[in-house]
Amino acid sequence: MVENRFWLNLLSHLVLGLGVLLVAFPIWIAFVASTHSAQGLVSGTIPFWPGDLFLENFSQVLSGGNDGSVGVSAMLMLFNSLVMALGISIGKIVISLMAAYAIVFFRFPLRSVCFWIIFMTLMLPVEVRIMPTFQVVANLNLLDSYTGLTLPLIASATATFLLRQFYMTIPPELVEAARVDGAGPVKFLFDILLPLSRTNLAALFVIMFIYGWNQYLWPLLVTTDEHYYTIVMGIQRMLAVGDDEVAWNIVMPTTLLAMLPPVGVVLMMQRLFVKGLVETEK
Structure with a gap:
């Protein structure tokens, strides 16, 4: 006791x-x-x-009546950050889900080699490949666009690895039972695999959403139009005033507004986090 x-x-x-x-x-x-x-x-x-x-x-x-360093309103910058964060998080989850599903449940030549090639991309962060990635985006005329903000960042070896490890714990008997009941690959994915993965997907969504929301270097490179500024870029521009005084009465409200969406996502996904921790079946 x-x-x-x-x-x-x-x-x-x-x-x-x-x-x-x-x-x-x-x-x-x-x-x-x-x-x-x-x-x-x-x-x-x-x-x-x-x-x-x-x-x-x-x-x-x-x-939008700020100190003049940013010519757009905080609402537009929040919207741009939201589009970027949702695009990156949903894109990462969809691509990683399909990749892990194919690697674990399908038999094809060099399956393990494909996985380890994906895993090795963890050694190449965005900062290492940012110049060739920027060149590709520029050649495709994707600068100053939502596609240019999100598309180059949606691949995730980390999410693929985590989902693969979880899928490998699913009993083969469950897969065989689904096959006997006539469930094809698509039905097995949507009716069985996705419900089992909801806690993992929720955790990945939160992590990827915050990752996309806090991006600064990549939006700084691919956006020159103020109408595509994210909220992180806007805060930095408000602070970069040279010899002038920083308008802290404008910077601080913008900072508080920038904190609300990530906090809201964490609070909404908190129940799934706790459920994932206490479930003993996994």
Whole structure:
């Protein structure tokens, strides 16, 4: 029996509370900064309590009336980031799902060689192959387009590897039973394999969504039109003002808005995360 010790529980809660405060403190400062004027934030003292300009600053950000460093509204940049993140995450999942399905459940020559070739691409991150990839995108006239933002980043060896490892744990008896019942490859994929993979796909979706949302280097290269700027690029342009003062009352609301979609995705997928951890059948 585990002994219930009051002081030990109190110490544990204090440590957890301290951790929450340390994590939440930067977010609180960003929120406070979004409620003050630009002059009040560059005076040399950091306010710790909200001001009275919350609605004014956020309406200015959402309407596009920023400090002039970015000529589009935060809503458009959020939309561009959402398109890019969804395109990358869904594309990665679909391609990785089909690749892992073919490698595990189909018999064809050099099947293992194909998998290890895919796996070896992990040694080539985006930064290593970014110049030839940019050249291909430029030759295809995909610069300043949603296709150019998402298409070169949708292949994922990591997702293929994780899905392959999960599919290899599926009992052969299940595959044989589906074959006896007359289920073809497509029916087996949609009716049996996808329901079994929902927790894995949810976890991959969250990881890939955040990966696509936080992309900076690739959008910086393939976009010159402000109407295709992502929210990460917009924040960087707001900070790159040279010798001028940074409009923190505009940067901080934009930063808070940029945090909302990833946090929302994590919260929506949290139940599947927990279910995937407690299921003992897998």
